[in-house]
Amino acid sequence: MSRRLTTVLLSALSVVAQVGSAQASPATTKWVDSVTRLIDAGMSTGQPSGLDQAIALLDRVLTVTPNDAIMLHYKGYALYRKANPMMEDDTKKAEVKALLEAAEDALETSAKTLQWPETWALRASVSGQMIAVGNPISGMVLGPRAENQIQKAVELGPNNPRVWMLKGVGSMFKPKMFGGGADKAEKELLKAIELFANDRPASPLPGWGHAEAYAWLGQAYVAQDKFAEARAAYQKTLELDPGNGWVTQVLLPALEKKAR
Amino acid sequence: MRLGHLVPARVLAALLVIAAFAQPLLAQNARTIIRGVVRSLAGPVAGANVFVLETLDGVLTDSSGTFAIQASAPLPLTLYVKRIGFVPFQRVLTDAAPVSVTLERSAPVLQPITVQAGAYTASDERGATLTPLEVVTTPGTSADINRAIQLLPGVQAVDDGTALFVRGGDFTETKAFLNEAPLLNPVQLLTPSGTFVGTVDPFQLDGIFFSSGGFGARYGDALSGVIGLRTRGAATRSTATLGAGLAAFSADGAARVSPYLTLRVAGNRFDLQPFLRVNEAARSFAPPPHGREVSASATVTYRPSAEIKFFGIDQTNIVGVDLDEPSFSGTFDSDVASRLLVTTWRDVFGRLAPLLSVSETRLTRHEHYGAFALDAAQRQRQVHAQLAWEASPTLLLRGGGEVERLASDLAGSLPKAAYDQSEGARTTLFSVDQPGSRSGLFIEADWRAGAALRLTPGIRTDRSSLTDKRTFDPRLSAAWRLAGALTLTGALGWYHQVPDPMFFSDSVGMAGLEPMRSRQAVVGLQAGEGPLMLRIEAYSKRYDDLALQTRDYRVRSGARGSSRGIDVFYKGPLLVAGIELRTISSFLVAKRSDPESGRIARAPFDVTSTHAIIAERGFASGVRLGVSYRSATGKPYTPIVGATYDPARNLYVPSYGAAMSERFPSLRRMDISISRFRPLTPSLASVMYASVSNVFDRANVQSWKYSRDYTKREGNKSIFNRAVYFGASLMWQ
Numbered sequence: 001m002s003r004r005l006t007t008v009l010l011s012a013l014s015v016v017a018q019v020g021s022a023q024a025s026p027a028t029t030k031w032v033d034s035v036t037r038l039i040d041a042g043m044s045t046g047q048p049s050g051l052d053q054a055i056a057l058l059d060r061v062l063t064v065t066p067n068d069a070i071m072l073h074y075k076g077y078a079l080y081r082k083a084n085p086m087m088e089d090d091t092k093k094a095e096v097k098a099l100l101e102a103a104e105d106a107l108e109t110s111a112k113t114l115q116w117p118e119t120w121a122l123r124a125s126v127s128g129q130m131i132a133v134g135n136p137i138s139g140m141v142l143g144p145r146a147e148n149q150i151q152k153a154v155e156l157g158p159n160n161p162r163v164w165m166l167k168g169v170g171s172m173f174k175p176k177m178f179g180g181g182a183d184k185a186e187k188e189l190l191k192a193i194e195l196f197a198n199d200r201p202a203s204p205l206p207g208w209g210h211a212e213a214y215a216w217l218g219q220a221y222v223a224q225d226k227f228a229e230a231r232a233a234y235q236k237t238l239e240l241d242p243g244n245g246w247v248t249q250v251l252l253p254a255l256e257k258k259a260r
Numbered sequence: 261m262r263l264g265h266l267v268p269a270r271v272l273a274a275l276l277v278i279a280a281f282a283q284p285l286l287a288q289n290a291r292t293i294i295r296g297v298v299r300s301l302a303g304p305v306a307g308a309n310v311f312v313l314e315t316l317d318g319v320l321t322d323s324s325g326t327f328a329i330q331a332s333a334p335l336p337l338t339l340y341v342k343r344i345g346f347v348p349f350q351r352v353l354t355d356a357a358p359v360s361v362t363l364e365r366s367a368p369v370l371q372p373i374t375v376q377a378g379a380y381t382a383s384d385e386r387g388a389t390l391t392p393l394e395v396v397t398t399p400g401t402s403a404d405i406n407r408a409i410q411l412l413p414g415v416q417a418v419d420d421g422t423a424l425f426v427r428g429g430d431f432t433e434t435k436a437f438l439n440e441a442p443l444l445n446p447v448q449l450l451t452p453s454g455t456f457v458g459t460v461d462p463f464q465l466d467g468i469f470f471s472s473g474g475f476g477a478r479y480g481d482a483l484s485g486v487i488g489l490r491t492r493g494a495a496t497r498s499t500a501t502l503g504a505g506l507a508a509f510s511a512d513g514a515a516r517v518s519p520y521l522t523l524r525v526a527g528n529r530f531d532l533q534p535f536l537r538v539n540e541a542a543r544s545f546a547p548p549p550h551g552r553e554v555s556a557s558a559t560v561t562y563r564p565s566a567e568i569k570f571f572g573i574d575q576t577n578i579v580g581v582d583l584d585e586p587s588f589s590g591t592f593d594s595d596v597a598s599r600l601l602v603t604t605w606r607d608v609f610g611r612l613a614p615l616l617s618v619s620e621t622r623l624t625r626h627e628h629y630g631a632f633a634l635d636a637a638q639r640q641r642q643v644h645a646q647l648a649w650e651a652s653p654t655l656l657l658r659g660g661g662e663v664e665r666l667a668s669d670l671a672g673s674l675p676k677a678a679y680d681q682s683e684g685a686r687t688t689l690f691s692v693d694q695p696g697s698r699s700g701l702f703i704e705a706d707w708r709a710g711a712a713l714r715l716t717p718g719i720r721t722d723r724s725s726l727t728d729k730r731t732f733d734p735r736l737s738a739a740w741r742l743a744g745a746l747t748l749t750g751a752l753g754w755y756h757q758v759p760d761p762m763f764f765s766d767s768v769g770m771a772g773l774e775p776m777r778s779r780q781a782v783v784g785l786q787a788g789e790g791p792l793m794l795r796i797e798a799y800s801k802r803y804d805d806l807a808l809q810t811r812d813y814r815v816r817s818g819a820r821g822s823s824r825g826i827d828v829f830y831k832g833p834l835l836v837a838g839i840e841l842r843t844i845s846s847f848l849v850a851k852r853s854d855p856e857s858g859r860i861a862r863a864p865f866d867v868t869s870t871h872a873i874i875a876e877r878g879f880a881s882g883v884r885l886g887v888s889y890r891s892a893t894g895k896p897y898t899p900i901v902g903a904t905y906d907p908a909r910n911l912y913v914p915s916y917g918a919a920m921s922e923r924f925p926s927l928r929r930m931d932i933s934i935s936r937f938r939p940l941t942p943s944l945a946s947v948m949y950a951s952v953s954n955v956f957d958r959a960n961v962q963s964w965k966y967s968r969d970y971t972k973r974e975g976n977k978s979i980f981n982r983a984v985y986f987g988a989s990l991m992w993q
Contacts, residue, residue: 031316052320056309059342060316066564113497115993141792144833144840148878151838155882155937 028070031061032204035074039081040208045245051082069114070204073122076107077206080122080129087132097133100126117157118206121166124149128170143178146170161195162209164188169216172223182223189217211240215247218255227259292331296359298341299325305343305363313338313350377474377737377751377782377797380412381467398874399888400931400953405462409487411874413797413827413844414472416867417892417927419962420979425865426472427799428823428850429484429778433757436487437479439571440644441602441619442664460573463501463512464526464555466492472827473799474751474782477702477718477735478646478658483757483778483803491571493559495522497993505987507535520561528553539984542977546591549579565608572601586968587911588630588681595626611650615660618643630681634672638761641665654708661701668694668761674768678811679914688813690767696726698758704735712741724758727775731756745789749797751782759807769815774805791840792832800824808855819853821863839877846870854898854919862896862920869893882937887930894924895962903970912969924962925975930955943993950986957982 035054042050058075062068083099086092104126111119127146131139150170153163168188174180196210218233234255237247298308304325311318312331318340321327331337339359341349346363353359401407406422409415416425423431436443438460462468469488471479479486492514500513512526531550555573562568576597583592602619625636646660673687680686704718716737723730735753742748756775763769784797803821810816825848834841848870850863872890879885899922903912935949954960961975 052307056318056320057316059309060311060318060340063311063340063342064313064316141833144838145791147838148840151878155878156939158939 028068029203031057032070032074035071035078036203036208039074039078043081043246044241044243051078054078055082067109067113069110069112072106072110073114073116073119073206076103076105076110076119076126077122079103079106080126083129087129093133097130100130100133104130115156116206117153117160117163120149120153120156121160121163124153124170125166128173159195161192161199161213162206164192164195165209165213165216168192168213168220172216172220182220186217186220186224189213189220193217211237211244214240215244215251218247218251222255222258227255230255292333292335292337292356294329294331294337294339294353294356294359295327296339296361297321297324297326298343298361298363300346300363300365305346308341308343308346308363310339310341310361313340377739377749377784379475380470380472397876397884397886397933397935399876399886399933399951400890400929402951402953405460405465405468405487405489408462409468409470411842411844411872411888411890412470412472413795413829413846414485414799414825415870416846416848416865417870417890418865418867418895424485424487425867426485427825427827428801428821428848428863428865429803430865432760433482433484433776433778434487435479435482435485436489438489438573438600439491439569439602439604439619440488440615440617441600441621442481442640442642443600444598444621444623444638444640460489460491461526461528461553461555464491464524464557465489473780473801474737474753475735476716476737477704477720477733478660480662480700480702480720480722480733481698481757483755483776484801491557491569492524493522493567493569494561495524499991499993501989501991503987503989506538506985507532508987510989522559522561524555524557524559526553526555535983535985540981542979542981544582546580546582547578549577551575551577563607566606568603568605570601570603572599574599583629584965585681586914586966586970587679587685588683590630590683592629593627596624598623613648613650614645615647616643616645630683631673631675631685631687632681634670636671637669639667656706657703658706659701659703661699663697663699665695665697666761668692668696670694670762670765674813676812677913678813680909680911682911685909688768690762690765692762692765692767692769694726694761694764696724696758696761696764698722698724698726714739722756722775724775726758726761726764727773729775731775731777745787747786749782749784749786751780754779763807763809763815768813770817773807773815773817776806777804778802788832793830794832795827795829797827798825799827803852806853808853810855816853816855816858819855819858820860821850821852823848823850823863825849834875838879839875842872842874844870844872856898856916857919859919861918864896864920866896866920867893884935884937886933889930890927891929892927894926896920896923897964898922900966900970900973905969914966914970925960927960927962927978928956928958929953929960945991945993946988947991948986948988950984952982952984954978954982 035057038050038054038057042054055075055078058071058078061071062075065071079099080103083096083103086096104123107119107123107126111123124146127142127149131142134142150167154167157163168185171180171185171188172182192213196213199207199210201207214233214236218230218237221227221230221233234247234252237244294312298305298310298321304323306321306323306325308321308325309318310321310327310329312329312333314337315331315333317329317331319327319329335356336352336354339351339353341361341363343363346365349361349363351359398408398411401411404422406424409424410417414427418425424434425431426434467490471486473485475486495514495516498515501511503510508528508530510526510528512524514522514524516522529552532545532548536545536548553573553575555571557569557571560568578595581592583590599622600619602617604615604617606613606615619642621640623636623638625634627634642662642664644660644662646658648656648658650656670692671690673689675681676686676688700720700722702718702720704716707715709715717735719732719734721730721732733754733756735751737751738749740748755778758775759773763773764771779802780799782797782799784795786793786795788794801823805817806819806821808816808819825846828845830841830843832841833839846869848866848868850866851860852863853859854861870890870892872888874886874888876884876886898919899917900914901917903914906913931951931953932955933949933951935947937945937947939945959975960978962978963976964973965976966973
């Protein structure tokens with residue numbers, strides 16, 4: 001038993017324990033603002049070109065500063081966003097897998113120096129989505145990995161609304177026997193929405209997700225046949241993001257069909 | 261003085277108007293339109309990322325490969341074109357003429373093969389066996405690098421110390437390198453409480469490499485295993501940590517002075533006195549173990565691919581252990597100090613990657629116990645240089661060498677007979693001032709001989725002034741990816757090591773010792789990589805020209821040995837969500853010449869089976885819980901079968917049975933650790949931790965305490981009783 005015990009387990013000390021906000025240069029902030037505008041536009045309209053432009057811009061910045069953890073975070077985020085709408089299309093499985101792998105690469109590298117809770121939450125979501133496009137036994141590894149990653153995200157940001165939103169999304173897709181389910185997702189998404197009320201992050205910190213949280217909450221309600229609540233949640237999304245293509249073109253029509 | 265007093269008002273107004281318009285006019289003039297088309301041999305390239313490097317203005321090419329960029333700076337500008345599957349294109353533009361870019365297809369990117377026979381890594385890099393976090397959180401390892409490595413396959417649990425007995429080899433046959441500089445092993449004399457070697461604070465490291473055999477030609481003068489440690493480099497931000505535990509205080513800090521310079525300091529002072537008050541000790545100490553460790557580093561990254569790192573560490577360890585043996589009762593006093601200074605430079609120039617390391621290591625050791633006394637001062641200086649050349653995307657050639665000089669100034673006395681350790685016993689006085697130098701050269705290729713095959717052939721040659729012999733060691737390592745994540749590995753090689761400098765002394769050693777030699781063959785299979793991995797390896801080793809010490813401290817040359825075994829390593833999740841599991845099983849048969857008789861017998865470290873299981877789980881509340889359980893066959897020993905009384909010296913002279921014919925009881929131990937990480941503010945966090953080692957307080961006997969006439973014996977308990985430890989750390993970032 002020696003002095004090492006002091007430094008012990010603490011595990012995390014230098015590893016897990018990196019907290020804090022990024023000290024971004026004005027240049028980084030400028031690029032982040034440009035990137036987030038492109039991503040928001042791409043997501044809101046449902047047009048992938050906006051996301052492609054964002055990814056291209058990130059690629060340019062990272063050509064010059066390849067280790068910029070903030071830009072790596074946003075690259076992972078943009079790739080994750082690009083993969084999202086393609087998940088349902090079986091013919092694009094290989095492309096989705098490549099996007100998710102690239103997202104994980106960027107997020108993993110970012111997380112080595114930048115301990116943003118959102119980075120870990122996104123990694124958890126990416127791991128969860130990889131299960132859908134991976135081989136049948138990949139869930140054995142990726143499931144616990146996603147669980148650990150979301151736990152780490154909660155450790156780093158216990159009051160971060162985006163973490164709770166992605167945690168809720170994860171619970172939506174996790175079978176009840178493994179601790180998921182729509183009812184659990186509902187609680188987590190409501191907590192996220194409560195936290196969004198006081199969420200005022202300054203650039204370059206991530207600031208996305210408020211409108212989206214209601215869209216996911218609506219889906220949690222639909223899964224429990226709470227159609228009126230779902231409709232109200234979708235309307236809330238549209239109040240925050242008028243004309244949101246996902247809600248108007250996909251979620252609301254699906255709700256009306258199911259409620260009939 | 262106001263400007264209006266010097267310039268008429270009308271003129272001033274006109275100047276202001278001109279100034280107001282001039283700015284956008286100038287900016288407009290600075291804008292440059294760059295047009296062009298991007299093609300490959302197959303036709304237009306759509307979706308290529310075309311941009312100006314200076315301003316990052318850019319666009320994606322359309323379906324016909326054309327682009328138009330409005331750059332916000334005047335010419336000349338650097339145009340950069342990127343597209344997955346093509347080699348990036350770069351050209352300086354000096355005029356606004358349309359640009360035609362032809363992209364070349366890049367060589368197909370081969371899936372990396374990171375698996376190597378016998379090699380385990382701990383880092384954040386892809387393919388690493390363990391992460392740094394897994395190393396420091398392994399229960400029962402006390403965040404000690406060597407203790408964590410002891411829980412990797414191929415390392416036998418021989419005693420309570422931190423030494424690494426690798427695949428049937430002695431601990432002195434495993435060499436540790438820190439930033440390419442060799443760490444000095446203490447002279448080959450055992451301490452009463454186990455074989456301890458110096459280790460380094462894991463929090464100062466960002467990469468650990470361990471090879472249990474079959475390692476490449478880069479490493480010389482090591483017969484069994486190699487550890488490579490890499491200290492942390494440039495920081496992305498300034499950080500500080502303060503820690504306090506039951507037996508120590510520690511502090512470390514990193515200052516990012518500029519984008520090019522990072523300074524780090526770390527200090528640690530430990531004293532086991534309070535720890536021993538809380539926990540029952542198996543031995544009594546006077547004084548209890550205490551000491552300090554101070555390290556500092558400066559990392560200069562004068563460009564992204566380059567790094568110059570200065571690292572220094574100074575450690576002291578002082579302890580007095582009360583011992584009770586048939587011929588003597590008293591205190592074993594030990595005072596060890598070591599210091600390492602190392603400077604490393606690495607850079608990349610196109611396809612060339614040079615590395616240079618210059619180091620000096622000092623070790624002083626003062627030990628006294630009855631008739632035994634040792635005052636040792638060793639100093640080793642080494643220059644190591646290597647150059648890697650990427651001859652093609654599938655072939656990397658690496659060559660280099662090192663020159664080292666070891667000055668050993670050893671003095672003291674050794675008992676003439678091991679059974680008489682008393683202060684008045686007959687002794688051999690020794691005084692060794694034995695400088696030795698060694699030079700080595702190596703060349704190695706890292707060749708992707710196809711999409712699924714990686715070959716690493718190499719050869720090294722060494723010459724030592726102590727043996728006055730040149731050795732040649734050809735080595736080959738191979739990895740063949742059979743399918744998916746299934747990889748077959750193999751390695752074959754010859755290895756040499758110079759015996760301990762003390763063995764060459766006239767007084768206690770002998771001249772003309774040969775370089776010790778081993779031949780290793782390893783074959784293995786690994787399924788998976790990263791978080792889910794199963795690796796099985798079988799090996800066979802043969803040793804020749806070993807220099808061994810008898811129990812009466814005499815040196816025997818020309819000894820032989822062999823070891824064969826199988827190691828199994830599994831890492832993956834348990835079916836219960838969230839639990840990470842590691843299991844290790846090692847099976848070994850090791851034989852060596854008995855130094856007393858010269859006959860082949862069990863090796864003293866022939867621990868035929870070693871098993872360990874480590875389970876860890878993190879919780880959302882920031883709590884992390886770890887449990888480890890390990891068991892091992894007892895190590896062999898030569899029994900004392902009788903004793904005769906010597907009236908002249910008034911003591912009993914033991915007689916021994918067959919060499920290594922009996923074993924100590926098997927070892928079993930369970931350790932538990934728990935920690936809680938808690939963010940306090942956005943830039944401040946705390947970690948509280950506690951651990952219980954040897955939960956069931958098992959004795960784990962590893963030596964016997966005999967009565968004066970050797971008719972009775974009782975087991976000396978392991979120094980690791982059941983013990984509780986706790987502490988906390990504050991981290992600022």
